[in-house]
Amino acid sequence: MNNYIKFIMSISAISLLLIGFSSYSSSEGEKTYQEFCATCHGDKLQGGLSKSLADGVWQFGSSDTEIINNIKTGIAQNGMPSFKDILNESEIKDLVSFIRDEEKKYHKPQFEVISTINSFDYNVNVELVTDQVTEPWAIDFISPAKALVTEKPGNLRIIENGKLVEEKVEGLPKVLYEGQGGLLDVAVDPEYNKNGWIYLSFSHEIDGKGMTKLIRGKLNGNKWINEETLWAADEKFYIDTRHHFGSRIVFDNKGYLYFSIGDRGKRENAQDLTLPNGKIHRIFKDGRIPEDNPFFTSDENFYKTIYAYGNRNPQGLAFNPETGELWESEHGQKGGDELNIIKSGNNYGWDKITYGRNYDGTVSTEKVKMPGMEIPILFWRPSIAVCGIDFYKGDLFPNWKNHLIVGALKFEEVRLLDIEDNRVIHQETIIEKSGRVRDVCSAPDGSIYIVTNQPDKILRLTPQK
Ligand code: HEC
Structure with missing residues (x-):
């Protein structure tokens, strides 16, 4: 009882x-x-x-x-x-x-699983976020639920709660959509929650000539507003070529913005400090030029935003979360794709030194090193056509923390690079033959987003439960 x-x-x-x-x-x-x-x-x-x-x-x-x-x-x-x-x-x-x-x-967005991969560490679902995009170039996230995607022909698209918003963003500037030119990178301000800024790089045209340009603006619904030009070259630097525009945009945690411009097809220009092409540039987020930039005072003719030079066509930039250093990938010639750590004032050698060969197989320079020039951390031979890179920062794939995700256009691959003490100690190809990989992104929800061309898709990688 x-x-x-x-x-x-x-x-x-x-x-x-x-x-x-x-x-x-x-x-x-x-x-x-x-x-x-x-x-x-x-x-x-x-x-x-x-x-x-x-x-x-x-x-x-x-x-x-x-x-x-x-x-x-x-x-x-x-x-x-x-x-x-x-x-x-x-x-x-x-x-x-x-x-x-x-x-x-709240229902987490559900995506169709289109294939699975068995990597060394994980069985991975490859999910289709959308195939309704046209020549997507870059992706960045505003929040776990909202991403922005650039389309090379000149459109900015919004993906919200896993769905591509049908209306395109209105009011963007006209881009030079020809050859490798078009709307290129998108980057969301690290303090977006406070200031709402979104940064874009694109190929800009003046009288038939082109050059990379950098702007920022804000989104009001699907309207692009408050646009500001952050970086634009003087008209005399615009040229006829339609290739090697770069470009990527990244931020460090000290308020600096870094972006890349390719050599614009003028290989010798990459060594010329009076020209903006073939360089990594550094400015403040509002476009002001930091006075401690390496060539700010050395010569009045030097381009003051230059941070590093001798870069052929850099289309990957990412900060290493462990060391705070800026990593860069660039398209080399045949057999000369590079991975570099970018430091203030350094010369990365193009076109004086390279591991690459001309596309017709002839040798442009025998030299792979010279005093005062940096050799890459890694070069790829054959060239994989290395494009977007990002360090994995999420929690869904703990074994991949701080690994470098690398996208390749020609090889249509995504690789994972295990980096210790600034050395690449292992490379694993996790995705093969799923289209030319333009951009990769460690998403805020811990998944990995992949932007591909031919076929044009946004894919998402998550571990199988
Ligand atoms: C002035 C703007 C502002 C207001 C008002 C505000 N918050 Fe926040 N809150 C933030 C910001 C900014 C963060 C940091 C996360 C982020 O970057 O969005 C945050 C974070 C949080 C978090 C932590 C989220 C996480 O991911 O762990 C919680 C919980 C939260 N807020 C609850 C509230 C509640 C409840 C209220 C109302 C009583 C409130 N907040 C009002 C701006 C605000």
């Missing part, structure tokens, strides 16, 4: 506890949410000035206790205010119960 009473008592204690927990009111929470949180996190918790609170992705802790703490103390360095003096304990718990209800309603 005694035991039976104990049993009944514990049952009622548990149900009391349960009632106790569920007594926080999601509907009260919703009111508080709309009043205090919606301006930044979106009226449907979808994100906006800051990230979505309903997508199941928690950067700062996913337990109720952690979320409650984050609301109380705020996350000052990221611009999340503290609410401990504004909301009381039970108001905050109502809020969390509302956020949890919304999180349950």
